[in-house]
Amino acid sequence: MSTYVDQVFEAAQASKGGVVRRSIHDVERLVGVSKFIDECRSREFHVIETGDQLVVLCHEGGIVVHC
Numbered sequence: 109m110s111t112y113v114d115q116v117f118e119a120a121q122a123s124k125g126g127v128v129r130r131s132i133h134d135v136e137r138l139v140g141v142s143k144f145i146d147e148c149r150s151r152e153f154h155v156i157e158t159g160d161q162l163v164v165l166c167h168e169g170g171i172v173v174h175c
Contacts, residue, residue, distance in 0.1 A: 112138040113147050117166075125167040132160050 122128050135144045144162070148155045154165040165171060 110139045110143075113144060116164075117147075117151070122164070122166040128164040128166060130162050130164070132157070132162055135162055 116122065116128055116130065119128055120126075130144075132141060135141050141162070145155050148164055151166075152168040154167075154171055156163040156165070
């Protein structure tokens with residue numbers, strides 16, 4: 109995978125099961141949104157698109173959206 113994706117998932121938050129937020133524009137420019145989402149899927153992470161951001165929940169657990 110690309111250096112950009114490696115850097116995203118080597119971030120402290122990602123390695124601790126936290127949340128990583130990235131601009132859709134940056135992801136598209138540097139690696140492509142579909143490739144980025146495919147990599148998240150391979151790690152069993154959750155991706156939420158909101159506004160101009162991709163929010164990655166870096167864990168395999170379930171999620172509940174309350175509102």
